[in-house]
Amino acid sequence: MSYKQIKWMILFIPTITVAIWEYVRHQFLLPYISMDLGNWLTPVLVYIVSITLLTRLFQMLERIQKELENARSAKAALEAREELARELHDGIAQSLFLLSVKAEKLESGNDMKQQEQHVLSIRKTIHEVNRYVRQAITNLRLDRDVTADGNQNSPSLVKQVHAISKDIRTPIQIGWELEDHRQTDKEKIELLACIREALINMDKYALATEGSITAIGMSHSWKITISDNGKGFEGDPFVKKNKFGLRIMKERCHEMGWIMNMYRKDGRTIVEIQKGGLI
Structure with a gap:
């Protein structure tokens, strides 16, 4: 029946x-x-x-x-496994193969300048593999909020940001006014990855004693600002040899159609990620 x-x-x-x-x-x-x-x-x-x-x-x-x-649960689990398999294939497996090719070139090369370029290229690939791994882990561990009627909503960005900020040593003040209930899971994953990268740089390289994160706007237009009182930088940080994380972060924003700026103002380092018109 x-x-x-x-x-x-x-x-x-x-x-x-x-x-x-x-x-x-x-x-x-x-x-x-x-x-x-x-x-x-x-x-x-x-x-x-x-x-x-x-x-x-x-x-x-x-x-x-x-x-x-x-x-439905079995279908969701199967889709999650397929998504993970696709990410492992498209990101990690291909990058590891590329890494092996670059290592062979490094071994066979005699030119010191060329070898240095190969080393930098290998380091960039390692950073990309790390990015893929972190994104896959984020996709699998993404918590879900459950409403009163039992439906699952997309994870709350502010909860995820608070969790990330607790993992670093620098005290972070968070002012979150972004209406994120209409953000897609893809947008949230990419945003969290960018925020995590900025906080890791703040904690690891800037030697900051305090930082802040502010977010304003709605689903179609918003701006997130991450600032700290660290030692800052000179010149364009995106063209420096060892700043692979920043370059990947900028590429990530470009792929999503967002605008990313990084600059110094009043003794503070400021990273801005913006979507839509000016706020």
Whole structure:
């Protein structure tokens, strides 16, 4: 019996039962059963039918719903595995193959300048592999908020940012006014990766004693500002040899269609990531 048939039977069985009972009572049982007794017997009969027949139908309905939930869970798990396999293939496996090719070139090369370029290229590839691994882990460990009706919502950005800020030594002040309930999972993953990279640089290289994160805007237009009182930088940080993390961060923003700026102002290093028009 299908799910739809069970629902229709649950709706119609009490009605049909009462209709048949009333017809039989008025056509055949009036000489034997008084009106008052018949009125009392009607709810008793409906109760008996509900206990015997409807209870079984409800059990069948619950079993079908449970099977549907299990099927959805299995499908979600399969999709997650396929997504992870795609990320491992497209990101990590290809990068490791490229890394092996570059290592062979490094071994066979004699030119010191060329060898230095190969080393820098290998280091960049290692950073990219690290990026792919962190993104895959983020996709798998992404927490879900559950609403009152049992539906799963996309993870709250501000909760994830607070969790990231607790992993670094620099104290971080967070002012979050971004309406992120309409952000896609892809946008949240990319944003979290950029924020994590900025905080790691702040903690590892800037020697900052305090930092801040502010976020304003809505789903279609927003700006996130990350600042610290560290030692800062000179020149263009994106062209320096060892700043692979910053370059990957900028490439990530470019791929998402966001604008990223990094500059010094009033003794502070400021990283801005912006989507949409000016705020």
